[in-house]
Amino acid sequence: MIKGxxxxxxxxxxxxxxxxxxxxxxxxxxxxxxxxPMDAILRSESVSRKGL
Numbered sequence: 001m002i003k004g005x006x007x008x009x010x011x012x013x014x015x016x017x018x019x020x021x022x023x024x025x026x027x028x029x030x031x032x033x034x035x036x037p038m039d040a041i042l043r044s045e046s047v048s049r050k051g052l
Contacts, residue, residue, distance in 0.1 A: 002027050
């Protein structure tokens with residue numbers, strides 16, 4: 001699962017599904033921009049859940 005904060009909000013605590021997906025993508029882009037490998041960003045649940 002993607003975990004952490006985006007704009008001061010913990011992504012795993014967002015209740016609205018669409019907003020949570022938007023924050024997941026935002027977090028993914030931020031981490032990739034820092035040079036972090038995709039495997040380190042994604043965890044097993046999010047990979048199987050949406051194919052991210």
